[in-house]
Amino acid sequence: MSTVRLRGVTAGYPGMPVLDCVDLMVAAGTTTAVLGGSGSGKTTLLRVVAGFLAPTAGEVLIGDRTVAGPGTWVPPEQRAVGYVRQEGALFPHLSVAGNIAFGLPWPRRRHRDRVRELLGLVGLSDDVGGRRPDQLSGGQQQRVALARALAPRPQLVLLDEPFSSLDTALRASTRDATARALRASGATAILVTHDQAEALSFADEIAVLRAGTFRQVAAPPVVYGDPVDAEVAAFLGDAVLVPGIAGAGQVVCTFGTLAVRGFVTHGRVEVMLRPEQIRLTPPGAGRVDATVLDIAYFGHDAVVELDLIDDATHHGIRARVAGVAQPSPGARVGLDVVGPVRVFPPT
Numbered sequence: 393m394s395t396v397r398l399r400g401v402t403a404g405y406p407g408m409p410v411l412d413c414v415d416l417m418v419a420a421g422t423t424t425a426v427l428g429g430s431g432s433g434k435t436t437l438l439r440v441v442a443g444f445l446a447p448t449a450g451e452v453l454i455g456d457r458t459v460a461g462p463g464t465w466v467p468p469e470q471r472a473v474g475y476v477r478q479e480g481a482l483f484p485h486l487s488v489a490g491n492i493a494f495g496l497p498w499p500r501r502r503h504r505d506r507v508r509e510l511l512g513l514v515g516l517s518d519d520v521g522g523r524r525p526d527q528l529s530g531g532q533q534q535r536v537a538l539a540r541a542l543a544p545r546p547q548l549v550l551l552d553e554p555f556s557s558l559d560t561a562l563r564a565s566t567r568d569a570t571a572r573a574l575r576a577s578g579a580t581a582i583l584v585t586h587d588q589a590e591a592l593s594f595a596d597e598i599a600v601l602r603a604g605t606f607r608q609v610a611a612p613p614v615v616y617g618d619p620v621d622a623e624v625a626a627f628l629g630d631a632v633l634v635p636g637i638a639g640a641g642q643v644v645c646t647f648g649t650l651a652v653r654g655f656v657t658h659g660r661v662e663v664m665l666r667p668e669q670i671r672l673t674p675p676g677a678g679r680v681d682a683t684v685l686d687i688a689y690f691g692h693d694a695v696v697e698l699d700l701i702d703d704a705t706h707h708g709i710r711a712r713v714a715g716v717a718q719p720s721p722g723a724r725v726g727l728d729v730v731g732p733v734r735v736f737p738p739t
């Protein structure tokens with residue numbers, strides 16, 4: 393396992409700049425999820441780290457070794473990096489065992505014990521080894537692709553949206569098996585995804601990529617609870633945004649006076665809270681009253697759309713509540729706010 397560092401990396405394609413002076417540090421044995429929208433440069437970043445694309449500026453270090461930088465270029469096959477793609481890209485003519493053994497150094501390709509160990513590592517039984525890839529489910533194929541990538545004990549594993557082609561149930565189980573296998577192997581990993589929930593649940597750190605640069609790199613609870621700006625907040629999940637006046641650790645807004653987390657700019661601000669911070673009460677028993685407009689029921693919880701009128705201005709507010717007791721559209725309810733909120737300079 394190795395620490396991975398990108399320092400001032402700029403990269404792209406002819407006439408198409410993509411990454412602009414990007415810095416990133418992934419500590420040895422940890423997983424960082426690079427989260428970004430379509431076309432934000434996630435795959436380009438992985439290609440630079442793997443050695444399929446040379447940066448035009450900056451350097452990439454894997455462990456203590458510079459693998460790309462001014463005057464330095466280590467080809468992909470000498471970087472000890474495993475790569476798992478969206479579709480596992482298994483060799484169709486080889487058995488599962490043959491696919492995994494393909495990832496082993498040549499003299500060890502006949503080592504059945506290592507293949508068995510790798511199957512166990514990704515949560516597959518021995519008898520799967522004799523099957524062809526087309527006799528496996530999509531989730532099993534992705535696990536085999538991971539086993540093949542882990543076979544040569546790489547310093548670093550790069551995962552390019554490896555769960556995106558799987559349905560919801562298979563995605564969760566394959567993701568858990570992958571996380572367990574990575575932890576057990578001790579590999580450093582970079583996962584790219586555009587799925588917020590996946591990034592939040594899978595990684596030790598999240599790096600939010602927008603417009604060619606990292607807007608925030610931090611642990612999942614920090615990027616979710618303390619996003620650097622309203623754009624990152626909205627990218628990480630549902631965000632309730634209302635105007636307010638801030639000062640001395642608190643903010644006055646349509647919900648009344650609320651405690652603020654983190655640094656507080658004084659004066660006009662945008663107040664951000666998450667829908668699960670809003671608790672519904674009987675009318676008159678909360679901080680303010682609102683009218684229920686609509687409810688989206690998801691089983692485990694429900695999202696309640698509310699109309700909150702403050703000083704003749706209507707605010708559309710979203711609350712996430714437990715799925716059992718929901719109000720009906722048209723009902724009046726009270727609203728309470730749980731925990732501190734975040735404030736940003738007004739846009």
Ligand SMILES: Nc1ncnc2c1ncn2[C@@H]1O[C@H](COP(=O)(O)OP(=O)(O)OP(=O)(O)O)[C@@H](O)[C@H]1O
Pocket residue numbers: 405406408410428429430431432433434435436437586
């Ligand atoms: N080979 C290429 N030649 C020219 N432009 C490219 C090439 N590959 C990607 N691009 C462009 O570079 C930008 C970043 O692409 P990249 O594939 O890194 O994005 P991404 O974040 O992985 O997107 P997605 O989530 O849709 O896969 C996009 O605008 C894309 O069109």
